Each structure stands twice: as C-alpha cells, then as structure tokens.
Amino acid sequence: MSIGDSDMLGVTIAGIKMKTPVMTASGTFGFGLEYKDFVNLNKIGAVVVKGTTLLPRSGNQGRRIAETPAGMLNSIGLENPGVDEFLSTILPRLKDYDVPVIVNISGNTVEEYGELAARLNVADVAGVELNISCPNVKEGGIAFGTNCNSASAVVKQVKSNTDLPVIVKLSPNVTDIVAMAQSVEDAGADAISLINTLLGMSIDIYKWRPVLGNVVGGLSGPAVKPIAVRMVWQVARAVKVPVIGMGGIVTAEDAIEFMLAGASAVAVGTANFINPCAAHSVADGMKDYIKQRGLSHVNELIGKVNL
Amino acid sequence: MPKMVVEARIVRNTEIGVNVKELVLYAPEIAAQAVPGQFLHVRVADSYYPLLRRPLSISSADRIAGTVSTIYRVVGQGTACLAALSSKDSVDCMGPLGNGFVIHGQRPLLVGGGMGLAPLLFLAGALCPRPTEILMGGRTKEEMFWADMFHNKCDAIHITTDDGTLGSCGVTLDLLPEVLKSGAFDVIYTCGPRIMMEGVAKVAKTYNIPCQVSLEEYMACGIGGCLSCTCAGQDGLRKKVCTDGPVFWAQEVMS
Numbered sequence: 001m002s003i004g005d006s007d008m009l010g011v012t013i014a015g016i017k018m019k020t021p022v023m024t025a026s027g028t029f030g031f032g033l034e035y036k037d038f039v040n041l042n043k044i045g046a047v048v049v050k051g052t053t054l055l056p057r058s059g060n061q062g063r064r065i066a067e068t069p070a071g072m073l074n075s076i077g078l079e080n081p082g083v084d085e086f087l088s089t090i091l092p093r094l095k096d097y098d099v100p101v102i103v104n105i106s107g108n109t110v111e112e113y114g115e116l117a118a119r120l121n122v123a124d125v126a127g128v129e130l131n132i133s134c135p136n137v138k139e140g141g142i143a144f145g146t147n148c149n150s151a152s153a154v155v156k157q158v159k160s161n162t163d164l165p166v167i168v169k170l171s172p173n174v175t176d177i178v179a180m181a182q183s184v185e186d187a188g189a190d191a192i193s194l195i196n197t198l199l200g201m202s203i204d205i206y207k208w209r210p211v212l213g214n215v216v217g218g219l220s221g222p223a224v225k226p227i228a229v230r231m232v233w234q235v236a237r238a239v240k241v242p243v244i245g246m247g248g249i250v251t252a253e254d255a256i257e258f259m260l261a262g263a264s265a266v267a268v269g270t271a272n273f274i275n276p277c278a279a280h281s282v283a284d285g286m287k288d289y290i291k292q293r294g295l296s297h298v299n300e301l302i303g304k305v306n307l
Numbered sequence: 308m309p310k311m312v313v314e315a316r317i318v319r320n321t322e323i324g325v326n327v328k329e330l331v332l333y334a335p336e337i338a339a340q341a342v343p344g345q346f347l348h349v350r351v352a353d354s355y356y357p358l359l360r361r362p363l364s365i366s367s368a369d370r371i372a373g374t375v376s377t378i379y380r381v382v383g384q385g386t387a388c389l390a391a392l393s394s395k396d397s398v399d400c401m402g403p404l405g406n407g408f409v410i411h412g413q414r415p416l417l418v419g420g421g422m423g424l425a426p427l428l429f430l431a432g433a434l435c436p437r438p439t440e441i442l443m444g445g446r447t448k449e450e451m452f453w454a455d456m457f458h459n460k461c462d463a464i465h466i467t468t469d470d471g472t473l474g475s476c477g478v479t480l481d482l483l484p485e486v487l488k489s490g491a492f493d494v495i496y497t498c499g500p501r502i503m504m505e506g507v508a509k510v511a512k513t514y515n516i517p518c519q520v521s522l523e524e525y526m527a528c529g530i531g532g533c534l535s536c537t538c539a540g541q542d543g544l545r546k547k548v549c550t551d552g553p554v555f556w557a558q559e560v561m562s
C-alpha cells in the first residue's frame with residue numbers, strides 16, 4: 001500500500017483506528033500469526049482473533065467442515081487455547097505488528113463474558129467482540145444471541161468490566177435481527193458486527209449420515225452474502241452505532257455492496273481460506289473503486305444505497 | 308521456511324492408473340524447498356463451487372527442472388475439476404505446506420496403502436542410498452501400478468491385495484510381522500488409511516521400532532488458521548494436521 005491510502009481507506013470504528021475498513025473475521029484467520037508468512041498483517045484493518053474462552057476448548061469431534069454450493073459448513077466448536085494462553089503467549093507475539101487486535105470472546109454464562117472482558121482489558125487489545133452467535137456449541141454462544149434479554153445482559157456485564165470498545169456479533173439465526181441489534185445497542189454496544197454463520201446441514205447420500213460430526217454447522221461463504229447484505233441494511237438504518245458487515249465477502253465489489261447497505265467497515269471470512277491475501281485484495285480493489293467513482297474516501301459509500 | 312502462493316503452469320496431467328492421475332506443475336520456488344511428506348494446497352478451479360483448495364501430497368520434486376508432482380485419485384467434484392485440466396492451464400498453488408518426514412535410521416521400511424503411497428514415493432527417493440523396503444497394499448492388481456514406480460527406489464517390494472490378484476492375499480497388516488522378521492528395520496514410515504496406520508503404529512511399538520505416520524484430514528486453509536483438521540495429541544493438546552503435521556511420530560497422535 002502506498003502513502004496516502006489511509007487518507008482514502010482509513011476508518012475509525014468505535015474508537016478503533018484502522019488503516020483500511022477491511023478486517024478479518026473471527027475464526028477464519030487464526031490469531032493472525034498463522035498468516036504472517038503469506039500476508040502483511042500491518043496492512044489489515046484489524047485482526048479479529050479466533051473465538052476465545054475462559055478455559056481451553058478442544059472443539060467438536062468428527063469431521064468439522066463440508067463444502068457446499070458457493071460456501072462451506074463448519075462445526076469447529078470453539079477450539080481455542082483459552083484466554084490465559086492467549087494473553088501470555090499469543091498477544092505478546094502480535095505486538096510486533098502494527099494492527100489493531102480485536103479479541104472475539106465466548107462464554108457459557110453472563111459472568112464468564114464479564115470475566116473474559118476483564119482479563120482482556122489490557123493495552124495491547126484494541127477491542128472485544130462478543131460472540132453471542134456461535135451455532136456450534138451446546139451451551140452459551142447462540143443461546144445469548146437469539147434472545148434480546150440475555151443478549152442485553154451479556155453486553156451490560158461486559159461493558160461494566162472493560163474500558164475497551166465492545167463490538168457485538170449478531171447471529172442471523174433469528175426472526176427479528178433489528179430487535180436484537182436495538183437491544184444490544186441499548187445495552188451499550190459500541191459497534192455491531194454481522195452476520196455470523198447460518199445454521200445448516202449436509203447429508204452424505206451414500207452413507208445416509210450427516211457429513212459433519214456435529215450433525216449441523218455454520219454456513220459461510222458467497223452463498224450467504226445476499227442474506228448478510230439484507231441484514232446489514234436492516235440493522236444499519238435502525239441503529240446509531242457503526243455496523244461491521246460480513247458474510248461471503250470475496251471481492252472488493254462484495255465489500256462495497258456491504259458499505260452501500262450501511263456498513264462502516266467489513267470483514268473477510270471464508271475467503272481467507274482460499275486466498276490468504278484476501279483482505280489486501282479487497283482493500284486494494286475498494287481503493288480503485290473509490291478513485292474510479294471520483295470519491296475521496298470510503299466513508300462516502302456508507303449507507304448510500306438509493307431505494 | 309518461506310511458504311508461497313504461486314500460479315503454477317501444468318507441465319502434464321496424465322492418467323497413470325484407473326482413475327488415478329499424476330499432475331506435474333512447474334513451480335520452481337516450491338520445488339526448491341519441498342521435502343517428502345509436505346503437501347500442496349491447490350485451487351482446482353477459479354469458481355465458487357468448488358470453493359475451497361484441495362490438499363495434495365507431493366509425490367516428487369525436481370529441483371533442476373523446477374517441477375513438483377502429485378498423484379491423485381478422481382473421487383469427487385474437486386478432483387474431477389483437477390482431472391479436466393491440461394498443459395495449457397495453470398493452477399493457483401500454495402506450498403510447500405506442513406512438516407515432512409524426519410529422516411531417521413539406516414534401515415527404513417515404508418508401509419503404504421492406496422493414495423498414501425504418493426508421499427512415500429518422494430520419501431523413498433530421499434532415503435537413498437539406505438537399503439529401503441516397502442510394503443504396499445491395494446484392493447486389486449490394477450491398483451498396484453505403484454510397484455513399478457517404486458521399483459528403482461526400493462531394495463524389496465512386498466505387495467498385498469485384498470483379492471489376492473497380486474502378491475499376498477490380504478492387507479498390509481497381515482504381512483507386516485513377516486516383513487519385519489525378514490529385516491533389521493530401524494524406522495517405519497507409513498501413510499494410508501487411518502485404520503492401517505494405527506495398526507502399523509501398534510506393531511511398530513511391539514517391535515520397538517520408531518514409526519512416523521502421515522495423517523490426512525479435511526482442511527480449509529492449510530496453514531493453521533481454520534482448525535478444521537486438528538486431532539487429539541497424546542499429550543492432551545490438539546494437533547493441527549496442516550502445520551503440526553501432516554507427519555507425526557506415531558506416539559504423538561496414536562495410543
């Protein structure tokens with residue numbers, strides 16, 4: 001990226017300053033370090049690390065991914081080394097990079113979310129993202145994300161335990177996404193990210209068995225993009241806090257669609273698996289688009305869809 | 308060791324067995340670094356379906372020619388896309404990924420089943436001039452075109468087929484004790500179906516011979532980010548097949 005790019009692409013989301021509006025979605029980019037041989041981490045808007053829990057988790061048994069038309073199902077089950085390992089081993093290594101680190105957290109109880117937020121309230125963490133939408137664990141996760149009252153309780157608990165910006169990641173597996181968004185905004189969320197994966201299932205017709213060991217899993221990739229764009233559009237016009245749009249972004253054109261729908265920033269997810277440099281190519285393409293359209297800043301796209 | 312993503316020109320993509328093809332790619336950067344046991348992660352089509360890359364074991368690398376090869380069976384949509392490519396095409400290829408076999412000992416025995424023989428082919432070349440033997444298994448004679456490929460790399464080739472049309476009737480595990488008794492092997496390398504490798508590891512343990520296994524798992528990123536491919540380590544920690552493996556000492560991942 002040449003000098004001056006941040007003038008065109010730089011954004012500040014909930015107080016987090018980013019060089020580009022293109023982040024990496026939690027669970028698709030490890031802790032960032034896994035990608036360092038392939039991509040310049042300093043050029044990414046923000047790295048949202050793998051969902052982190054209080055204690056280490058070994059994740060789900062059996063096959064964890066399945067390819068589906070224009071997408072994939074996953075049921076990793078929040079495998080992660082736990083917050084202590086993250087703080088003692090991983091975070092110090094991320095300090096070598098000039099990129100905001102946002103920690104995605106997941107708890108079994110409201111108190112656990114609060115405890116995680118308190119532990120992560122340290123200088124090198126730029127913000128926390130509350131995963132109240134993981135479809136792959138029995139307890140917690142999505143249970144908080146499909147009920148306005150419990151979502152609100154989690155956000156309040158976290159807000160009272162941290163000074164960091166709090167982003168709440170919403171599940172698309174709800175009847176009324178706007179009601180969820182308003183609940184978490186009222187509870188104090190500084191930004192809202194959406195969408196997490198859509199609950200899906202795939203069956204092996206020769207074995208007559210589910211493809212995934214966990215039977216069901218979360219659908220991501222280009223297949224979910226129109227749903228994500230629709231939800232971002234619905235939410236962005238109903239809340240005042242910034243919205244981070246994600247769901248099937250592969251190209252700059254995809255990202256621009258989300259911005260026009262009302263997103264103030266975007267995240268690349270499944271595309272990281274296919275192209276480790278996806279966040280770069282999306283940002284570069286957005287810059288080209290801005291120039292071609294005679295605009296001066298990416299912010300000029302936000303919510304500009306004409307109805 | 309640097310890993311890379313390259314646009315690799317296809318040198319050839321030819322059938323070497325029934326539904327089995329060898330893909331040779333011109334990728335000098337990868338060929339220069341590749342060691343046996345590592346894999347390529349290939350975008351088989353510039354499409355959204357199939358969307359994900361396919362991990363393919365490296366079956367040979369020629370540093371002088373700048374080529375790397377892989378041998379694959381056409382089993383699904385991804386490999387069907389790959390099979391349709393020709394020398395006019397190129398593919399987006401990451402590699403060399405993962406950790407290879409640790410060259411160890413002086414009297415190696417290779418034990419391979421099915422497509423698991425592909426990385427062992429690369430390994431057999433690297434083990435020269437050690438006197439290397441291989442025990443290979445397949446369903447039927449037609450699948451054992453592998454024997455010719457190992458011919459000039461191994462001192463002895465022991466074959467089993469499920470139907471007895473070539474070599475001993477049965478599976479590799481049936482013949483393994485007999486092969487072990489015939490030579491003073493000091494290391495075993497195995498790649499193939501999980502159940503076979505577990506059996507080989509068990510026998511190796513009984514004979515007190517160090518054993519390395521090359522695991523196969525469904526994976527998305529291939530570089531440790533997605534955690535699709537992790538397995539339980541004997542130390543209680545999860546192991547990533549893509550970056551901690553795919554080659555492990557048997558005792559790291561098997562009881």
